[in-house]
Amino acid sequence: MRAAVVRTFGGPEVVEIADVPVPEPGVRQVRIKVAAGALNPVDAASRAGFFGGAGKTIGLGWDVAGTVDAVGAPAAWNAGDAVVALVPGVAEPLGAHAEYVVVDAGAVAAAPASVDAVHAGTLPLNGLTALQALELLDLAPGAKLLVTGAAGAVGGFAVQLAAHRGIEVVGHARAGDEALVRSLGAARFTADGVERGAVDAVLDAAVLGVPALEWVRDGGAFVAVRDGVLPETERGVRGENVWVRADGAQLAELVRLVDAGVLTLRVAEAYALEEAAKAHARLAEGGARGRLVLVP
Incomplete structure (x- = not known):
């Protein structure tokens, strides 16, 4: 073959x-x-x-x-x-x-x-990465989450999954991607970032590192999606890498959401x-x- x-x-x-x-x-x-x-x-x-x-x-x-x-x-x-x-x-x-x-x-x-x-x-790699990153963040409905790289594959899935869970999503991407990011379910959009401590958590799909960490409130959470790329945390912010793993049950849930029109x-x-x-x-x-x- x-x-x-x-x-x-x-x-x-x-x-x-x-x-x-x-x-x-x-x-x-x-x-x-x-x-x-x-x-x-x-x-x-x-x-x-x-x-x-x-x-x-x-x-x-x-x-x-x-x-x-x-x-x-x-x-x-x-x-x-x-x-x-x-x-x-x-x-x-x-x-x-x-x-x-x-x-x-x-x-x-x-x-x-x-x-x-x-x-x-x-679907599998990027969908599972986004889902498992959200699991690590463990946010309740109504929490504020900023997703960097929100127009990308992992970031786009993360925006859709988080919005579906009732999380308020701020999408961070290039200015020209605003319409796309909002169509995925972001409640707010930024190309420049937000004020220090403005969100409960950041899912750093674009691997911005330290600048994105600044946007998390004291005691919030930060998840990086690239193995080993995690800034040193401060102010009680919990920081983790997502190490994507194969999981047929989680993948089946993502498939269900695709067929339900939740995931694009x-x-x-x-x-x-x-x-x-x-x-x-x-x-x-x-x-x-x-x-x-x-x-x-």
Whole structure:
């Protein structure tokens, strides 16, 4: 089968399409015939060597939408089931950007019925990151939350999920994104920030760090969505990183919210798997509103 991999670290040009064996599911695993999967900044980080692995073949891709192809018993899935899943961590040698991928059965959820596979393939990583970040913040309805990067993938999901929970959301993004951020459910918008201590919590999807920490009230909460990027907290502010984890039950809840119209899945452009290097180059340009998606 074909898979997008890197064997040396660098820019988009190091991404190659390799012929590799079809993986076999083990106990409580399923093999998914991949229909689509989003390209995310974490894939660019893997490609650049941020996670290490020099001298190894590194597979790319964390998001998958597709169809169950084979099951390692016991697993509560059947061949032909349309599903989505998170392929967590840096994969050696295979990730989700391949024709087939094997995942633990507990990472899988039935695919949304209301969207196609290209859109469904944008949900797992960013949706779970936003949901798990909100769990860490643990805000009650009526609390004030500022989301940085509110026009992006994680930030956009966070705005929608928080607003659905009755949280008052301030969306922080570029001025040109105000209409988009408000359409996602933000009660307020800012391109410049807010006064010191003006909100109960910040979900820092844009990785602003210290400046965003200033906006949290004394005793509030701050969650950063990039591993290891967390400013030193002060004034009793609780600070945490969200370490995204595969969770089929949480993913199923996100799917339910997609089908209920609560969550919006945004696709900027789809590329054939053979165009993976081109898609990486587009990601490096920045500015896409919606995910780039690879289609085997």
